Amino acid sequence: MKITIGLTTWTEHPALIHNQERPVTLNEYAQHLPTVEVDTFFYALPQMTTIQNWLVEVPASFQFVIKAHRGMTLHERGQDKGALAELFERYKQTVAPLVASGQLKTVLFQFPPYFAASPEDIEYLRLVRTWMGKLPVAIELRNQTWYRPGTLKSLVAFCRDLKFTLVAADEPHGIIASVPFYLATTNPELAMLRLHGQNTSGWLNQDKSWRKTRTLYRYSDAELHRFQTAIENLTPPPREVCVIFNNNSGKDAAPNALKLQKMMGVHFTGLASRSPEQLDLF
8 A cells, every 4th residue: 555645735835945935846845745735726727838837847756636626616506517517627628737647646626514415415426427537536525414424334335436535634523614534445546634633723713814723733743643543554455545734824734744754654756856956055
């Protein structure tokens, strides 16, 4: 079972370059970690040339987890079905360079909290698979109805049938606005953990500062060890387990990711090489 570890975005992780003064470049990021999650697509589809430029900065083995557009995750209800189908087609055309190079790990559908285990929303998940074709899809569900005892077993079987990776999200437990951490192999190719932190007060924060407080959290060694144990005990084991750290309001994601890598004894091969100019800095 292959273990990969990554972060959300690449610019905001000064621990990777020991420099608080400037953003991290994609090439610098790829010198340390083999995958990254990109949320650009959630807000607007980038130009194809932008994606091609990303590919120039990373080695051929580097992979991208990219978010689905907000229209595709029904953050806006009541959309016309024909317009939605067209959006999916434009999305697939946009990500074609990643598909062609083999560097698309998965498309992440992070559904809104009001996307529930209703017949309507279950049917929409079937449409997602139809419209995405054979592209890899991971779904993160944020409504507790999916995780009720009478529903969870059916959810796992449903995801296996549609070859969806069911994301195990770590977030504050025991509050209405969160779901339990649940790691299962629903796709033999890929299992995924997304770690948001356990900042309950930040999770409940509804004012304008919520983006700065929601993921303000540093995982302890004991917490990282629990993730390690969950991964190592995952049955049946998928071909790959990808761990994405999103606890970065306080720049804690990179240190936590590197610590988990060390704890698990994982060695990444095929990382980007430092340029001569970068080597001169050390």
